[in-house]
Amino acid sequence: MRPSGAEPPGRDGPAVFVADFGSEAQWVAGRSWAYPDGGPVNPGDNKLDHLVADPAYSRSGVFRATPRPDGNWDAGLLTTEGSDEGFMVRTGDVLEARVRLPEEIGAWPAIWTWRDGGNEIDVFEYHPDNPDLLELSNHVREAHRYHRDPAVRPGGWVELTVEFGARSVVWWIDGTRVFADRRGVGRRWAAYLIVNLSVCAGRYHPAPGPEVSEMSFEVAHLRVHRPGWGGSGGSGGLGRSGTGGAGRAGGAGGGG
Template sequence: MRYAKFAGRLALLIIISLFGPPGPRPSEAEEPLNLDDFQLTFAEDFDTLDVSAWGEKGSRWIAHTPWNGDFGDAQFTDPMDGFPFTVDDGILRIEARKDADGKWRAGLLASTNPKGEGFSQKFGYFEARMKLPPGKGVWPAFWLIGLDRSKFTSEIDVIEYYGRAPGEFSMGYHVWRPSNQHTTDGHLTNVPEGSLSSDYHTFGVDIGPQKSTFYLDRNPIWSFDTPPEFQMPFYPLVNLALGSGWPIDETPNPSYLLVDYIHVYQHKSLVSENND
């Protein structure tokens, strides 16, 4: 939801999530995700953090969107000592805080740089284990962007959370086109109020050639037919933003998003095909 600078786009997703058709759901027969069918292809466990502003010296992460399209009411900040990223005992902490001059700053990580260098993968299961910040105005997210943006931008929002509504979060996808003829669908998931801030949970999406499915704690939540625009590699991003159209005057200062890991897996059948 961060590629296009459209003021009304967030409202559109909320309307779709709350009132629009939910789209196909997983059948009751579907079981929790079985990772025995997958092979781990990307493991970020945050024992250390290799990040630079824009990929200097080939860092694993950059601290901005690769297209320089930062968003929200807190400025994403180049990494510095102790802010906005710290790692401790295998946990990444992304901090949002207000400077002495009253300006909010926060952090974002993306796994490719503006040249498209870094990690991306076509199809597979993308997952983050996170503990979300409480409080009005916080806007944490784990999301994916398609690598080729020459004709359109494909986006998958594995989780977007708005602190004003601690009993729900949204999942969705978008295909942004220069013609403004966008494809958008989403699903709102209800959870026990405050549960996403009181403990860690996993948020994932399995992108397949025909069907894609969102997961919470590896239980299927919502499925959709894979759009043709998803036939490309995607790369992960994680961030703690503020606002998204909601006031931040009551946002806790500081606020923290805690990330245990970001893992990506590939279907073993597709690994075999790619190696043939």
């Protein structure tokens, strides 16, 4: 265990995955087996999402949502599950991401993992009605932290680092360690990445008001390091070896 405030790990290790959100080989847009039947909707998880493959909703790294006439919201989602490269994060990997948080009430951004009906780690979730709070969760072995931070605010930028340890998943926010769950993911864990902007339906967090015509959050970069791996970087084939196929359990999922 590293002392609180220690420098995040992995920066000197090779980047085995560098996100290119415009790459159809890396990412599938607008569907995910974390949603029932792969989507496009998931009302059972208190979401107004209607997932769309339109590149304007995700492929630039700006994840958007706009209202539909039926009361749902067209929403952007990208996942590595089902892509040609099929990248998966694994035990021991370190993920780094820089994100701009949304401002609109009802927005629900997340970076998370999923495979075979579970294997979910929430790198972060955010709701602007709790303006200074990030939700950090390990659903593999059930550990959670509501982290309040004056640097966390609607429209603000946050640097996230997560180490997916076998015995402890550790989160850093803007370079400071804020949570070590002491539960971990186990030695053989692997899961696909999901980045998306959901829209709250109002049960746990307020739904968007009628005046809201668009919401967005941005991911400036997302990288995965694999300490001890001796390759020269890359993404796809590393994700496939030694794991099962794409999970189709279609549970509630959704980063929450």
